[in-house]
Amino acid sequence: MAHIYTITPETLDPLQFAYRPNRSTDDAISIELHTALSHLDKRNTYVRMLFIDYSSAFNIISTLKAHH
Template structure:
């Protein structure tokens, strides 16, 4: 299938004009949909930010609140003395996925206070893990 895709790609790229629009991301060497999304976000945020001081604080506060709610379940699992591997899996699948969802879109434009609020959630989860396992090897 990959060979067929390469043949189709080569055919398409050979039929494209030499003077392509610089905003054409498909079928171009070293370009991807990630580049197109990043360009669109940058352009949009630049236009919205002019005179309006655009903020992701509401979004990051919402993420922090959701993640803190999940910390309750992590603590309950710790209280039941579940193995650390289970606790780690729960953290990765719930809390970390909440905190990192679409991070490429909003993290670069978040404030220092927003990032610190999210970091406090991560730190709280780490503290719960350390309480369960005892002191971290680097702290002994």
């Protein structure tokens, strides 16, 4: 497992927060908020953001069907 951790940081996107040590959703929100606010400092610009919560997206899959 240690070997995987030594080679993956080079291949992962720098904005990947899931399944990485010392990263959280708070970090992702902070970076996105900073990016949006920095963009809004420019004249005649606007920001569009879409937030999707997938936390319970797969709870609807029937466990009986998944076993077959």
